[in-house]
Amino acid sequence: MSEQLINTVENGTVTSARGFTAGSTYAGLKTYGQDKLDLGILASDKPSAVAGVFTRSKIVSSTVTLTRQRVQSGRAQAVIVNSGCANACVGPQGMVDAMEMASLAADKLGMAQESVLVASTGVIGVEIPMSLIRPAIDKIEMSPDGGHSFAGAIMTTDTHPKEVAVSFEIDGKRCTLGAAAKGVGMIHPDMATMLCFVGTDAAVEPGFLQSTLGAAADSSFNMLTIDGDTSTNDLLVVLANGDAGNKPIRAETPEAELFQQALSDVCQTLARMIARDGEGATKLIDVTVEGAASAQDARKVARTVVSSPLVKTAVHGADPNWGRLMMAIGRSGAEVQEDMLALYLNGICMFDAGAPIPFHKDLAVLSMKESDVKIIVRLGLGEHSATAWGCDLTEEYVRFNSEYTT
Amino acid sequence: MSEQLINTVENGTVTSARGFTAGSTYAGLKTYGQDKLDLGILASDKPSAVAGVFTRSKIVSSTVTLTRQRVQSGRAQAVIVNSGCANACVGPQGMVDAMEMASLAADKLGMAQESVLVASTGVIGVEIPMSLIRPAIDKIEMSPDGGHSFAGAIMTTDTHPKEVAVSFEIDGKRCTLGAAAKGVGMIHPDMATMLCFVGTDAAVEPGFLQSTLGAAADSSFNMLTIDGDTSTNDLLVVLANGDAGNKPIRAETPEAELFQQALSDVCQTLARMIARDGEGATKLIDVTVEGAASAQDARKVARTVVSSPLVKTAVHGADPNWGRLMMAIGRSGAEVQEDMLALYLNGICMFDAGAPIPFHKDLAVLSMKESDVKIIVRLGLGEHSATAWGCDLTEEYVRFNSEYTT
Numbered sequence: 001m002s003e004q005l006i007n008t009v010e011n012g013t014v015t016s017a018r019g020f021t022a023g024s025t026y027a028g029l030k031t032y033g034q035d036k037l038d039l040g041i042l043a044s045d046k047p048s049a050v051a052g053v054f055t056r057s058k059i060v061s062s063t064v065t066l067t068r069q070r071v072q073s074g075r076a077q078a079v080i081v082n083s084g085c086a087n088a089c090v091g092p093q094g095m096v097d098a099m100e101m102a103s104l105a106a107d108k109l110g111m112a113q114e115s116v117l118v119a120s121t122g123v124i125g126v127e128i129p130m131s132l133i134r135p136a137i138d139k140i141e142m143s144p145d146g147g148h149s150f151a152g153a154i155m156t157t158d159t160h161p162k163e164v165a166v167s168f169e170i171d172g173k174r175c176t177l178g179a180a181a182k183g184v185g186m187i188h189p190d191m192a193t194m195l196c197f198v199g200t201d202a203a204v205e206p207g208f209l210q211s212t213l214g215a216a217a218d219s220s221f222n223m224l225t226i227d228g229d230t231s232t233n234d235l236l237v238v239l240a241n242g243d244a245g246n247k248p249i250r251a252e253t254p255e256a257e258l259f260q261q262a263l264s265d266v267c268q269t270l271a272r273m274i275a276r277d278g279e280g281a282t283k284l285i286d287v288t289v290e291g292a293a294s295a296q297d298a299r300k301v302a303r304t305v306v307s308s309p310l311v312k313t314a315v316h317g318a319d320p321n322w323g324r325l326m327m328a329i330g331r332s333g334a335e336v337q338e339d340m341l342a343l344y345l346n347g348i349c350m351f352d353a354g355a356p357i358p359f360h361k362d363l364a365v366l367s368m369k370e371s372d373v374k375i376i377v378r379l380g381l382g383e384h385s386a387t388a389w390g391c392d393l394t395e396e397y398v399r400f401n402s403e404y405t406t
Numbered sequence: 407m408s409e410q411l412i413n414t415v416e417n418g419t420v421t422s423a424r425g426f427t428a429g430s431t432y433a434g435l436k437t438y439g440q441d442k443l444d445l446g447i448l449a450s451d452k453p454s455a456v457a458g459v460f461t462r463s464k465i466v467s468s469t470v471t472l473t474r475q476r477v478q479s480g481r482a483q484a485v486i487v488n489s490g491c492a493n494a495c496v497g498p499q500g501m502v503d504a505m506e507m508a509s510l511a512a513d514k515l516g517m518a519q520e521s522v523l524v525a526s527t528g529v530i531g532v533e534i535p536m537s538l539i540r541p542a543i544d545k546i547e548m549s550p551d552g553g554h555s556f557a558g559a560i561m562t563t564d565t566h567p568k569e570v571a572v573s574f575e576i577d578g579k580r581c582t583l584g585a586a587a588k589g590v591g592m593i594h595p596d597m598a599t600m601l602c603f604v605g606t607d608a609a610v611e612p613g614f615l616q617s618t619l620g621a622a623a624d625s626s627f628n629m630l631t632i633d634g635d636t637s638t639n640d641l642l643v644v645l646a647n648g649d650a651g652n653k654p655i656r657a658e659t660p661e662a663e664l665f666q667q668a669l670s671d672v673c674q675t676l677a678r679m680i681a682r683d684g685e686g687a688t689k690l691i692d693v694t695v696e697g698a699a700s701a702q703d704a705r706k707v708a709r710t711v712v713s714s715p716l717v718k719t720a721v722h723g724a725d726p727n728w729g730r731l732m733m734a735i736g737r738s739g740a741e742v743q744e745d746m747l748a749l750y751l752n753g754i755c756m757f758d759a760g761a762p763i764p765f766h767k768d769l770a771v772l773s774m775k776e777s778d779v780k781i782i783v784r785l786g787l788g789e790h791s792a793t794a795w796g797c798d799l800t801e802e803y804v805r806f807n808s809e810y811t812t
Contacts, residue, residue, distance in 0.1 A: 059736030059744050089732045089744065091761035124729025125762050232733055309715075310807055317808025323530025326495045327638055330465030338465050338495065355497035356531050395801040401716055402723030 012165025418571025
């Protein structure tokens with residue numbers, strides 16, 4: 001975490017903030033995975049401010065359609081999520097099932113149907129087996145300690161759950177912000193790139209909650225790419241129940257800045273966890289672009305480099321083939337001048353001021369065998385910077401995705 | 407070839423048209439490949455009309471800079487090409503070497519230096535070893551039968567040469583158009599995606615030659631993707647020497663239409679050859695989009711589907727996982743309505759009017775084990791269509807590109 005005012009909560013989960021409970025069970029939708037949990041609920045003890053960021057795909061799951069509608073009211077209290085089936089591309093039955101899932105969760109929790117959000121992840125084009133969902137919902141036991149179990153239930157091909165919580169002080173009140181995310185494939189910049197749920201006990205004014213969530217997504221999940229593909233189901237939702245007792249946080253105040261920082265830290269931490277757990281990945285790639293003429297240019301270059309298959313395979317092979325970085329930078333669409341450019345790979349300068357720098361190749365290869373590869377691109381054209389995260393492209397990714405349904 | 411007026415020339419090469427000679431040799435630049443030819447020259451017997459399409463990357467080889475300049479005059483007579491070294495990202499020495507290559511070829515051929523174009527392909531960031539190039543140029547024997555040897559010399563990781571020629575009649579004169587191309591990686595839509603050289607004995611008005619070349623590239627190489635990456639060195643050049651004796655072809659005439667068709671046919675044939683020979687590829691993927699609201703939408707959807715890693719891996723695994731097609735269509739940015747959409751995979755309808763169609767899965771799997779996989783997307787929103795070509799993503803691609811320089 002980048003700010004001393006923001007502390008990481010040990011063993012933090014999505015229920016670390018006051019007033020949140022969660023639980024999960026195995027309904028039988030998921031035929032793979034270690035934990036075999038596939039249905040989870042996250043709930044707040046009272047109606048909460050809510051904000052959401054959704055996939056920009058034109059073909060979306062009914063769960064995205066429904067949750068997007070319900071988030072517009074600015075208030076929600078719970079989310080029900082399943083893994084194993086995306087409830088996408090199944091015709092009108094999709095919305096019928098999404099609404100029934102919300103309705104069943106609302107009955108169980110004793111809250112208004114409209115205050116329950118729905119999310120799904122898994123195979124596209126298959127109707128969700130409601131005959132399995134209905135009895136399973138009853139089996140879910142809600143608990144303040146249920147965060148970890150919830151994080152397990154939203155996983156698909158993830159190899160481990162992704163969760164984090166931080167705390168910070170607002171108005172002399174200790175606030176906590178916890179989150180759980182999933183996602184390892186079909187992940188790409190500029191989309192709300194996976195499922196992520198955030199619960200905080202801070203009181204936050206709903207308009208600010210939405211804008212701060214968008215900003216946090218832009219500097220985290222929207223700078224993340226695994227394979228360039230984007231799901232029909234991605235969403236990021238935050239519930240803020242106000243249990244900390246602070247005055248609601250409004251935009252353009254010191255408290256807003258602190259909250260924004262905490263939310264961005266949490267989202268960036270989860271984005272890095274997701275990149276590192278990319279399908280088949282063995283390495284995290286971190287690309288930082290400095291000196292861009294505009295913020296947009298910085299983002300373009302960082303995202304193009306981190307998503308280039310030739311860069312990803314070079315990193316996989318621990319090959320300091322910096323020509324591939326130049327290729328990706330050149331095709332990014334950003335303003336670039338070859339003679340102003342400098343390239344660093346794991347701190348080793350390979351290109352500067354329009355010319356290659358002779359570098360110790362064995363040393364570079366050795367450094368690239370570590371699990372983190374850091375690329376810095378200095379464009380020398382301005383003051384803007386950006387960081388993007390991704391992973392290497394491996395034979396295992398290809399094998400895995402060639403054998404997914406058959 | 408799609409028009410009966412246009413006939414394929416048996417064993418056609420880039421020198422099939424009258425007045426063209428070519429030759430090649432091994433200079434020692436290329437340390438891989440079967441044929442070990444790495445330096446070639448293509449020449450016309452007289453100054454010719456010339457047109458070119460170039461990479462849109464902001465970081466380009468000096469050979470692209472120089473050839474782009476020289477093509478602007480509308481006249482050229484020869485091209486010298488090497489494989490094994492890209493002459494890119496090497497500072498000012500790049501232009502010095504590119505100009506010397508052109509100059510040496512001009513001296514050998516006895517023509518003006520400005521009328522010789524240069525192209526390079528290979529590793530980025532290494533100076534081209536002119537000490538090897540200089541003596542090798544003398545060894546090249548130019549011949550009307552040298553087309554096949556030229557096609558071999560421009561290959562890098564290609565497994566076989568790519569060449570084709572067609573003939574057609576204009577003004578009662580038989581015209582021939584021959585071409586050679588290379589490219590198997592770093593290939594993506596919207597760029598002049600590889601090296602391609604076209605020689606024709608038709609007389610063509612230079613302004614029309616440039617516009618018709620742009621149109622041919624848009625329906626062929628710009629609809630081709632191997633890995634989404636784009637080279638610093640890509641170019642497509644056509645020389646038209648007029649040896650057929652026809653009146654120069656001008657825009658908006660029946661002759662122009664025939665020539666456009668012949669050039670597009672040749673470029674599409676080469677584009678398919680390149681897709682099929684994609685690094686590590688085992689299958690050609692052909693995506694046709696029909697019923698789009700605009701030509702741009704049709705192109706967007708076709709190119710997004712054919713370049714999706716998840717579609718490419720599904721095709722590799724002969725997996726009729728049409729949800730991945732929906733995912734790619736949805737994120738393409740084109741206007742799309744789920745309930746108007748129909749999907750066909752190798753002729754089998756999998757989705758229609760907003761709902762999945764139960765299909766014989768074993769049959770679909772079997773058909774996907776063939777070397778050609780054809781995907782048709784009907785958007786149902788308009789009259790526009792487009793076709794894009796690509797290949798499957800394999801473990802071999804990853805292995806190959808993880809081990810390229812080290």
